[in-house]
Amino acid sequence: MATHAHTDAVHDDHDHKPHGWRRWVFSTNHKDIGTMYLVFACTMFFVGGTMALIIRAELFEPGLQFVDPQFFNSMTAMHALVMIFGAIMPAWVGLANWLIPMQIGAPDMALPRLNNLSFWILPFAFMLLLGTLFVPGGAPAGGWTMYPPLALQAGDSFPMMIFAIHLMGASSILGAINVVVTVMNMRAPGMNLLKMPLFVWTWLITAYLLVAVMPVLAGAVTMLLTDHYFGTSFFAASGGGDPVMFQHIFWFFGHPEVYIMILPAFGVVSEIIPTFSRKPLFGYESMVYATAAIGFLSFIVWAHHMFTVGMPLAGQLFFMLATMLISVPTGVKIFNWCATMTRGSLTFEPPMLFALAFLFLFTIGGFSGLMLAIVPADFQYQDSYFVVAHFHYVLVPGSLFAIVGAVYYWLPKWVGRMYDQKLAKVHFWLSAIFVNVLFFPQHFLGLAGMPRRIPDYATQFADWNMVSSIGAFGFGFSQLLLPYIIIKCVKSGAPAPARAWDSAHGLEWELPSPAPFHSWETPPSAAVIARGAEH
Amino acid sequence: MIRTIQRSGTAFAAVVLALLAAPAHAESGWHLLNMPVGVTELSKKIYGLHMMIFWWCVAIGIVVFGWMIWAIVAFRKSKGAVANTAMVHSTKAEIIWTLIPVAILVAMAVPSARVLIDIEDARNTELTIKVTAYQWKWQYQYLGTDVAYFSTLAHESNSARELQSGIDPATVPNYLLDVDNPLVVPAGVKVRLLVTAQDVIHSWWVPEFGMKKDAIPGLVNEMWFKVDADKTGRYRGQCAELCGRDHGFMPIVVDVMSREDFDAWLTARKAAVKQAAAAPSTSATIS
Amino acid sequence: MSEPREELRRANARLGARLGLMTLGSFAFGFALVPLYDVFCTITGFGNQKALAQASAVVPEVEDDSRTVTVEFVAELPTVGNWVFRPVQGSMQVHPGKLYQADFIAKNLTGHDTVAQAVPSIAPGNVAGYFHKTECFCFTPQKFSKDEERVMPVRFIVDRALPKHLDRITLAYTFYDQSIGTGS
Numbered sequence A: 001m002a003t004h005a006h007t008d009a010v011h012d013d014h015d016h017k018p019h020g021w022r023r024w025v026f027s028t029n030h031k032d033i034g035t036m037y038l039v040f041a042c043t044m045f046f047v048g049g050t051m052a053l054i055i056r057a058e059l060f061e062p063g064l065q066f067v068d069p070q071f072f073n074s075m076t077a078m079h080a081l082v083m084i085f086g087a088i089m090p091a092w093v094g095l096a097n098w099l100i101p102m103q104i105g106a107p108d109m110a111l112p113r114l115n116n117l118s119f120w121i122l123p124f125a126f127m128l129l130l131g132t133l134f135v136p137g138g139a140p141a142g143g144w145t146m147y148p149p150l151a152l153q154a155g156d157s158f159p160m161m162i163f164a165i166h167l168m169g170a171s172s173i174l175g176a177i178n179v180v181v182t183v184m185n186m187r188a189p190g191m192n193l194l195k196m197p198l199f200v201w202t203w204l205i206t207a208y209l210l211v212a213v214m215p216v217l218a219g220a221v222t223m224l225l226t227d228h229y230f231g232t233s234f235f236a237a238s239g240g241g242d243p244v245m246f247q248h249i250f251w252f253f254g255h256p257e258v259y260i261m262i263l264p265a266f267g268v269v270s271e272i273i274p275t276f277s278r279k280p281l282f283g284y285e286s287m288v289y290a291t292a293a294i295g296f297l298s299f300i301v302w303a304h305h306m307f308t309v310g311m312p313l314a315g316q317l318f319f320m321l322a323t324m325l326i327s328v329p330t331g332v333k334i335f336n337w338c339a340t341m342t343r344g345s346l347t348f349e350p351p352m353l354f355a356l357a358f359l360f361l362f363t364i365g366g367f368s369g370l371m372l373a374i375v376p377a378d379f380q381y382q383d384s385y386f387v388v389a390h391f392h393y394v395l396v397p398g399s400l401f402a403i404v405g406a407v408y409y410w411l412p413k414w415v416g417r418m419y420d421q422k423l424a425k426v427h428f429w430l431s432a433i434f435v436n437v438l439f440f441p442q443h444f445l446g447l448a449g450m451p452r453r454i455p456d457y458a459t460q461f462a463d464w465n466m467v468s469s470i471g472a473f474g475f476g477f478s479q480l481l482l483p484y485i486i487i488k489c490v491k492s493g494a495p496a497p498a499r500a501w502d503s504a505h506g507l508e509w510e511l512p513s514p515a516p517f518h519s520w521e522t523p524p525s526a527a528v529i530a531r532g533a534e535h
Numbered sequence B: 001m002i003r004t005i006q007r008s009g010t011a012f013a014a015v016v017l018a019l020l021a022a023p024a025h026a027e028s029g030w031h032l033l034n035m036p037v038g039v040t041e042l043s044k045k046i047y048g049l050h051m052m053i054f055w056w057c058v059a060i061g062i063v064v065f066g067w068m069i070w071a072i073v074a075f076r077k078s079k080g081a082v083a084n085t086a087m088v089h090s091t092k093a094e095i096i097w098t099l100i101p102v103a104i105l106v107a108m109a110v111p112s113a114r115v116l117i118d119i120e121d122a123r124n125t126e127l128t129i130k131v132t133a134y135q136w137k138w139q140y141q142y143l144g145t146d147v148a149y150f151s152t153l154a155h156e157s158n159s160a161r162e163l164q165s166g167i168d169p170a171t172v173p174n175y176l177l178d179v180d181n182p183l184v185v186p187a188g189v190k191v192r193l194l195v196t197a198q199d200v201i202h203s204w205w206v207p208e209f210g211m212k213k214d215a216i217p218g219l220v221n222e223m224w225f226k227v228d229a230d231k232t233g234r235y236r237g238q239c240a241e242l243c244g245r246d247h248g249f250m251p252i253v254v255d256v257m258s259r260e261d262f263d264a265w266l267t268a269r270k271a272a273v274k275q276a277a278a279a280p281s282t283s284a285t286i287s
Numbered sequence C: 001m002s003e004p005r006e007e008l009r010r011a012n013a014r015l016g017a018r019l020g021l022m023t024l025g026s027f028a029f030g031f032a033l034v035p036l037y038d039v040f041c042t043i044t045g046f047g048n049q050k051a052l053a054q055a056s057a058v059v060p061e062v063e064d065d066s067r068t069v070t071v072e073f074v075a076e077l078p079t080v081g082n083w084v085f086r087p088v089q090g091s092m093q094v095h096p097g098k099l100y101q102a103d104f105i106a107k108n109l110t111g112h113d114t115v116a117q118a119v120p121s122i123a124p125g126n127v128a129g130y131f132h133k134t135e136c137f138c139f140t141p142q143k144f145s146k147d148e149e150r151v152m153p154v155r156f157i158v159d160r161a162l163p164k165h166l167d168r169i170t171l172a173y174t175f176y177d178q179s180i181g182t183g184s
């Protein structure tokens, strides 16, 4: 703290920023917490990525070369849990922390202490989860879906996993509550709901989904726990329970969960494409309604993950139609983005490249999703590599590319420096090429009959598996460029102007770069809001 | 920048060529790109449905990707494109791109529902086999007879699949897709399977038959298939639901025989059971 | 701190608390899904298999001679070797609307007195709503003394409203010995 004298509210920031480790451990500042979330997510992304590479190394050729099948199963289960709850979701919460207050004209998140708590739960949750790798019996190996009775055949890892999931769930619920309260109560005067940027909108809907379904997951795993240790039989046929019921409850959480991971991505893409098309977003209101429609529909399609458990005709038809219906609002979004680019003036900076790859590759994931919705065909696809290809197309070039695109878009605002765009473009091209080498052949494998979650396979699957593994290593190592580019930017990037992209709109670009410690100490004026709101 | 892309492109092409030129595996798999048409009444309908949806997706893809590429090529700032910032909304366009997808979905849903109804029609089956899944093997039991046996991974595969076994899988015939005792069924007959499990959930899947069904402890599921009369032969599949350590090692092999051969086989099996009948208890106690 | 700030802080806490209550509500809903699941299965015709474990109030009606349905009986033992458990007859031809009886035989080979519980299941699943049992050995736990062998009846009526596209029903029982840990 150099001085207590200050003249200008905007330069207030040096005033009460603690230094050293206290700044982080006791942080109640949305930017510092956002940074911690993002660093945590990035770390977990590399942890989960390492597990993925172990999987792909074993699958490089037929025969078991490196790991025991049980450990292989642990890797698939842990990879999914780490990526979903450790990488993608915390990354979204981190971005929400950084961006929502700046975008709605607020000084900070509404509940700063809760914010601190919701972040600091995460390292403990993941210490528990990753700790299972070292206990007798090994880490959970029953898939991230934890279907009983298999999930109950676990050793000491079982209660640790359940407790870790409770903690992660609590963390994301607290994060979601904070987002809702911030958006509802902290908007600057004049920033009405339909002026909010789409990132805020999509996050608001995501937050409601989180509050609605994370506790259901908590309930489901609690029942697993009591079945295991306290003699209940929610899911044990021998005691009058039903193992299929777990799947219904799990997917009642699980399907909204996949939308929790993708809705904020829709928001990010809706910010990046207009900026680099130099044109407002086409169909802003229909984008908002489409997001709400997707959020609603996500509650009534869960059984499409379990068509093969045996369902009566009426149930199959209902879930097939409801699932197909989701592609309508999703299509509206894709068309609106295309229309935004039409008659624009396009440039291709790294965020735009990632957004465009999102557009192309997410659409491919949407196509395979539509195919999976067709029940008779799903009897073939279900639990094959085709499903693996589908959800990776929506999660990797979908959610992950949107996160990376968001980082490349807002990084100059966060640190006040521009990163090496050339290198970021190299990162982009390597990612975009390898992600397809990695996942596209998995469609072929699944259709040809290769089941998912197997450590070894018949020789006719060897060729495409080898290609996929090469893609995996290419993709994995290319990602090391991301932290390198960020560190280089923080250390030695050229200073960035307040409006880092000439055509960027939104309140965050009205703040200086780097953004002050407290975003909008005094709410933005009506004129500033109007300038920012030209979505 | 461009040079980097070119270089990585060349490198990638080299890798692919090297792979293609690599010594051929026991059987090459490059041509395996699509779902098998299969050999049953239903598998063909399912394949037809799959291809219909696929072509719909290709058609939609041509429109959507075409639009994206056109926008990217035609409206570049570097080519002097100027943004039309007034183009923010068009109710008409938005209604069109809501209604057309709905129409396409209906066009997809109707044939799908039809096939689904066919699948549900389990009338007039002539043979019922109970399939019970265990960690990690299958048991087949011909209902109404005392014929019942286990089917496990074949010995050669089982040795080769050990961690660092030193055996090249390419030298093992039908590596991981071979069993000691295959399921035997007649061609041209509607066969019904009752699928269940004893420990955890498994799933019985033979891609050439078009279907899979989960095997769930405490619950009996039903599925049926009718292999074309002229499609006798051997068909292979695998357990499709994660069931623990050896989930990847419980394959399914089905021998489809002509009706006469099947009858002969079953008669021989029944006789063998009678001979071996030391213990009087049958059915579920067979182990 | 100025008044409006204090006001805002209170409003935030209120909304936060309300969302906290929503969270608790969702958690409770997760558990409510357990009973709701049975309701859901009954309403949607998913087939509420749990209803099979209870006596049905349905009384025999006029039988439908014009229709014959095959009912198959299947016995499952999760603990191979300790028990004999099998149907007396493998299948029966029945007319909807009429009351029938089928028998299962069980013998306790565990070497001690024990209690077993049969858990019923029916295929196809949605038939559960059309299969009425007036009496069944699965309604209550069955006590068996050492080496006891017993014939256990199930009496049932197939509903006349059974969908026309069905001609075969499988009634299966899994026989769980409660003195032997099963499942996990």
Ligand code: HEM
Pocket: A145, A258, A259, A261, A262, A304, A305, A306, A323, A324, A326, A327, A330, A365, A366, A367, A368, A369, A370, A372, A373, A378, A381, A382, A383, A387, A390, A391, A394, A395, A398, A399
């Ligand atoms: C066009 C929209 C989409 C449709 C119609 C769709 C449809 C489906 C269907 C039917 C399945 C079940 C497949 C099976 O197990 O047989 C599935 C699985 C999955 N989907 Fe999607 N999906 C869509 C978008 C998404 C999005 C946006 C995400 C996430 C970002 C996603 C993530 C997943 C995941 C993670 C699974 C697999 C879960 C598992 O079994 O472990 N999907 N999808």
Ligand SMILES: [Cu+2]
Pocket: A254, A255, A258, A301, A302, A304, A305
């Ligand atoms: Cu889903």
Ligand SMILES: [Cu+2]
Pocket: B133, B136, B201, B202, B203, B239, B240, B241, B242, B243, B247, B250
């Ligand atoms: Cu299995």
